[in-house]
Amino acid sequence: TTLSRPGASAGTASAPAATARTARPRRYLMCRPTHFEVSYAINPWMDPAEPVDTGLAVAQWERLYRLFRELGHRVDLIDPLPGLPDMVYAANGATVVDGRVLGARFRNAERAAEGPAYLEWFRARGFATHDPAHVNEGEGDILLTGRYLLAGRGFRSVSAGHAEAQEFLGRPVVGLDLVDPRFYHLDTALSVLDGEEIMYYPGAFSAGSRRVLQQLFPDAVLVDEADAEAFGLNVVSDGLHVIHPEPAAGVAARLRERGFRPIAMDLSELLKGGGSVKCCTLEIRE
């Protein structure tokens, strides 16, 4: 049919470099890390004893912000609030599908105030919003493929929050159980590259969830532990460019084989909070 892309329908594990990839312009929401610090520890990456250079975090974040705009994407900004050092991780702020905004409800008290702050940003701009009753940490745990909402649970978001996401956003939820505390949010263990093309680190998931992923996404890129630990799954793809943390060199090689254009970013300071490229980026799907 005229809709099939060359290379996309072959079903082979190694898609040829000739695969016609196209970037689709996106709209993102970001939050400058003006108040970023590591003053508490709610994931294994955070160590309040380790110094953080907030100025360097801002400079690294600015480069990501600039890159998105150079690639032709629209980036909106939400004002950072003092006392909310993790607010830079905008992915956790909401889940936006078809212009409908499912607010976040955080598990940890330290981040609780971020949920209403992000929701208010959307409400003030005329989006249809839903204030959630159950814990869901936004796109940190809820990732949209062409067909599904892939939803992580085990450390932060809960099943009742997934059900709320399905009801409000009207897309089928596939619940996935995270079992390794290093990969506490789904977006540290799995990334959506384009439509039904994903990549993930199998070791982050329960045996049953691995079988589910294998059934739904037989051609997925499987990432090894070293690349996962380098936050190599915490990427943002526009369908062609995939922005990834610099140390995840293996991921970049795999993506290039598949016809994507990997772009490395140094976000070392933001890694001290347990986040990287994707964590800093909330997609607004209108």
Ligand code: ARG
């Ligand atoms: N310190 C933050 C937390 O533990 C990091 C969040 C990272 N965000 C993400 N989407 N994985 O909640």
